[in-house]
Amino acid sequence: MINEEIRAKEVRLIGSNGDQLGIKPFREAMQIAQDAGLDLVNVAPTAKPPVCRIMDYGKFRYETQKKEKEARKNQKVVELKEVRFSATIDEHDFQTKLRNVVKFLKEGDKVKMSVRFRGREIAHASIGQKVLERVAAEVAELSIVERHAKLEGRSMIMILSPKVQVQ
Incomplete structure (x- = not known):
């Protein structure tokens, strides 16, 4: 879940460079992410409180898709x-x-x-x-x-x- 899809009152916030920003109210965390021009991404929804990270979600998705494609290319299918x-x-x-x-x-x-x-x-x-x-x-x-x-x-x-x- 990203940005407005997150349904939690408080979140444990991780900054864009990986540092812990502590437990913040959702609105404040959302504001910090918007000020940085990035997205608020829920990385651990089952934790209490949920862990959210500030990152460029589009870039993150692109890089994970690229890694998955590379892994598929390198695997050998035994026939x-x-x-x-x-x-x-x-x-x-x-x-x-x-x-x-x-x-x-x-x-x-x-x-x-x-x-x-x-x-x-x-x-x-x-x-x-x-x-x-x-x-x-x-x-x-x-x-x-x-x-x-x-x-x-x-x-x-x-x-x-x-x-x-x-x-």
Whole structure:
């Protein structure tokens, strides 16, 4: 709340440079803020009496929005990328898909690897599990197994997450 929106008889007043001005009646605090050409901002409404600060509210809002925007720009959103294998995958195809898994892990994304069983392949689920475990072994220095291979319907799924790089 700022200026006239504040509904308190007395406020603890903090000056524009951060010094304590003590407990003042609201009208007097409002007058001090207007004389300085600044706003009276309620920074702690639950305190007894409420704490108000004299500041340029527009400039304060602009700076906080700028800080929030900077924080959003610097944060990394971890995505879940999926790479599909087949139980009877050939060596060259395996290496190509493995390169994609390595690329995703280096970018900091989680990787969901799935083996889709078609027809009677489901009877040999252990073959699909060997494929997933082979991928996990190949990228062991880059990743941690977040979820081990598990059969869900006609698919076997394993999730890898990247190891945290200390810089």
